[in-house]
Amino acid sequence: MAGETYEVLGLGNAIVDVIARAEEDFLQRHGLAKGAMMLVDEQAAHKLYDDMGSATTISGGSAANTIVGLASLGIRSAFIGKVKDDEAGQSFAHDIRRSGVHFATPFAKEGASTARCLVLVTPDGERTMNTYLGACQNLGPDDVDEALVRASSILYMEGYLWDPPAAKQAFLKAADMAHDAGRQVALTLSDSFCVDRYRDEFLHLMRTRTVDIVFANEHELKSLYQTSDFDTALAALRDEELLGVVTRSADGCVIVSHDQTVAVQASPIDRLVDTTGAGDLFAAGFLAGLVRGCDLRDAGRLGGIAAAEIIQHYGARPNVNLASLAAQSGIVL
Amino acid sequence: MAGETYEVLGLGNAIVDVIARAEEDFLQRHGLAKGAMMLVDEQAAHKLYDDMGSATTISGGSAANTIVGLASLGIRSAFIGKVKDDEAGQSFAHDIRRSGVHFATPFAKEGASTARCLVLVTPDGERTMNTYLGACQNLGPDDVDEALVRASSILYMEGYLWDPPAAKQAFLKAADMAHDAGRQVALTLSDSFCVDRYRDEFLHLMRTRTVDIVFANEHELKSLYQTSDFDTALAALRDEELLGVVTRSADGCVIVSHDQTVAVQASPIDRLVDTTGAGDLFAAGFLAGLVRGCDLRDAGRLGGIAAAEIIQHYGARPNVNLASLAAQSGIVL
Numbered sequence: 178m179a180g181e182t183y184e185v186l187g188l189g190n191a192i193v194d195v196i197a198r199a200e201e202d203f204l205q206r207h208g209l210a211k212g213a214m215m216l217v218d219e220q221a222a223h224k225l226y227d228d229m230g231s232a233t234t235i236s237g238g239s240a241a242n243t244i245v246g247l248a249s250l251g252i253r254s255a256f257i258g259k260v261k262d263d264e265a266g267q268s269f270a271h272d273i274r275r276s277g278v279h280f281a282t283p284f285a286k287e288g289a290s291t292a293r294c295l296v297l298v299t300p301d302g303e304r305t306m307n308t309y310l311g312a313c314q315n316l317g318p319d320d321v322d323e324a325l326v327r328a329s330s331i332l333y334m335e336g337y338l339w340d341p342p343a344a345k346q347a348f349l350k351a352a353d354m355a356h357d358a359g360r361q362v363a364l365t366l367s368d369s370f371c372v373d374r375y376r377d378e379f380l381h382l383m384r385t386r387t388v389d390i391v392f393a394n395e396h397e398l399k400s401l402y403q404t405s406d407f408d409t410a411l412a413a414l415r416d417e418e419l420l421g422v423v424t425r426s427a428d429g430c431v432i433v434s435h436d437q438t439v440a441v442q443a444s445p446i447d448r449l450v451d452t453t454g455a456g457d458l459f460a461a462g463f464l465a466g467l468v469r470g471c472d473l474r475d476a477g478r479l480g481g482i483a484a485a486e487i488i489q490h491y492g493a494r495p496n497v498n499l500a501s502l503a504a505q506s507g508i509v510l
Numbered sequence: 511m512a513g514e515t516y517e518v519l520g521l522g523n524a525i526v527d528v529i530a531r532a533e534e535d536f537l538q539r540h541g542l543a544k545g546a547m548m549l550v551d552e553q554a555a556h557k558l559y560d561d562m563g564s565a566t567t568i569s570g571g572s573a574a575n576t577i578v579g580l581a582s583l584g585i586r587s588a589f590i591g592k593v594k595d596d597e598a599g600q601s602f603a604h605d606i607r608r609s610g611v612h613f614a615t616p617f618a619k620e621g622a623s624t625a626r627c628l629v630l631v632t633p634d635g636e637r638t639m640n641t642y643l644g645a646c647q648n649l650g651p652d653d654v655d656e657a658l659v660r661a662s663s664i665l666y667m668e669g670y671l672w673d674p675p676a677a678k679q680a681f682l683k684a685a686d687m688a689h690d691a692g693r694q695v696a697l698t699l700s701d702s703f704c705v706d707r708y709r710d711e712f713l714h715l716m717r718t719r720t721v722d723i724v725f726a727n728e729h730e731l732k733s734l735y736q737t738s739d740f741d742t743a744l745a746a747l748r749d750e751e752l753l754g755v756v757t758r759s760a761d762g763c764v765i766v767s768h769d770q771t772v773a774v775q776a777s778p779i780d781r782l783v784d785t786t787g788a789g790d791l792f793a794a795g796f797l798a799g800l801v802r803g804c805d806l807r808d809a810g811r812l813g814g815i816a817a818a819e820i821i822q823h824y825g826a827r828p829n830v831n832l833a834s835l836a837a838q839s840g841i842v843l
Binding site: 197198226227229230231232233234235236245263264265268271272273275276447490491492494496 | 530531559560562563564565566567568569578596597598601604605606608609780823824825827829
């Protein structure tokens with residue numbers, strides 16, 4: 178396809194992560210389901226923050242993390258998301274732009290503050306997320322820049338966009354524009370509880386070919402097809418006849434298309450610190466491979482390499498240049 | 511000594527660190543001296559921030575880091591420092607309190623914003639710091655809580671307090687109160703450029719016994735005595751006849767008193783990531799040993815253990831419970 182200015186455009190909730198270590202009993206005391214993302218209002222967010230430990234603040238947001246990972250892999254990337262013109266919003270914009278991503282969504286000048294995700298990391302490296310959506314609630318179809326969508330080879334969007342009131346309209350509008358320009362549209366299912374909230378709508382997106390590529394982890398896939406059996410869920414995904422990419426934590430990933438099933442091992446790590454962003458960075462590596470014409474196995478390997486980097490430190494933005502890691506693995510992007 | 515509520519009280523500049531990786535040429539382009547702390551005004555801080563990479567925000571401040579390290583070692587600790595009642599100031603207060611430190615200095619309600627230190631970490635793990643003092647400029651003698659000073663076994667203060675206009679008055683007032691209550695007073699020389707700015711005053715503090723314990727790294731010690739020869743500088747420190755603690759990065763530390771010279775090796779590390787806080791955390795470990803009656807060698811070992819933890823990740827606040835690390839080393843606190 179000719180005329181792409183960007184290789185991947187992301188659309189998602191623009192969020193600043195506030196990360197602290199927490200013991201298991203902290204989760205219990207606050208009634209938090211380990212590993213999940215829960216939506217909280219501003220008051221609940223304040224209450225939780227007051228009780229959590231000393232924190233590190235790093236820009237986050239699922240699709241935004243993926244797009245920053247893509248930029249770190251040397252992929253021309255852009256992002257659409259809504260922050261307020263406050264300290265956290267300025268940080269978010271600074272960080273994503275200085276990561277090499279084109280980001281030009283207008284700041285909200287009034288209303289709720291920039292979204293925060295209070296991330297609690299337990300000693301097992303698992304993260305439990307509590308999101309105050311704030312300014313993301315102002316993301317709507319008007320924020321979708323048509324020229325940008327048309328100029329991007331792949332449009333990548335998160336299931337979490339079903340949470341704020343108007344963001345799904347932005348999602349659907351962007352998907353239409355992308356397909357009209359002959360581009361591909363990818364969806365990440367985001368979280369098993371998110372799948373539970375919007376199962377029928379996500380299946381509809383897949384079955385109407387509103388999306389061409391679907392990313393899910395094992396839990397999300399099982400939730401989507403309401404089964405506890407992985408193979409049953411995988412077979413159901415294969416029957417959708419789109420490109421399905423399923424991550425399985427330490428067991429690597431499985432990629433299914435109408436005519437292929439490819440399993441790829443996980444990349445080795447020295448030490449698991451914080452799983453925040455594992456799925457986001459896997460998607461970054463995979464999309465980098467896909468957009469640059471790698472085969473599915475190498476795309477899966479790239480996903481594993483990017484995910485392995487992110488889970489060995491706090492936060493979901495890469496600490497090193499991922500393009501160097503990819504080059505070390507022998508995969509030419 | 512009876513009646514101590516706290517074992518160590520810190521007095522220092524309350525700062526939030528904004529940390530980003532940077533290549534060597536970034537330092538050159540901005541005329542920054544690697545490894546040093548430079549004071550910048552608000553405008554220069556904004557300009558530098560705009561050009562630096564994606565950042566992680568973590569509470570910092572030299573003496574504050576030391577005090578948090580002490581709390582992590584299980585030492586009853588308190589801190590005096592000035593932040594504004596803004597987002598960064600609220601974070602600073604949250605983080606230090608949630609680390610187990612008593613912190614009750616009134617927030618500045620107006621004037622300059624909470625201090626930031628823009629920290630640039632080069633690939634060699636060295637950090638270069640650019641500090642906008644902001645609300646620290648409002649720290650003064652009125653912030654020194656006499657009951658708190660009298661109730662603390664050791665008062666630990668930073669040379670950086672000579673930078674804001676009124677903080678040295680707070681330092682001198684607190685030192686007087688501490689000595690009046692039979693407590694010990696410790697000074698860290700902070701930075702070789704800081705020593706260069708205030709050499710005569712720091713020597714005066716030492717020679718008038720305004721301080722009983724001095725922490726310095728090799729560069730600061732050489733700057734203090736204006737010599738390029740370490741042994742000459744160490745001999746001069748020994749002649750001051752107070753307790754001198756000198757850190758030498760990978761070469762460990764040397765502790766001198768009127769009748770002893772003790773050299774202690776550095777703790778081994780797997781990977782150097784960011785030296786920010788190495789000296790601060792060394793001081794935490796050493797003071798923990800000192801206040802709990804360890805011998806100088808074990809105090810030096812504790813310093814090394816705490817420093818080794820901090821330089822293996824970004825930021826100058828511990829990522830793990832330091833008391834557990836100390837216990838693993840076999841030193842009973």
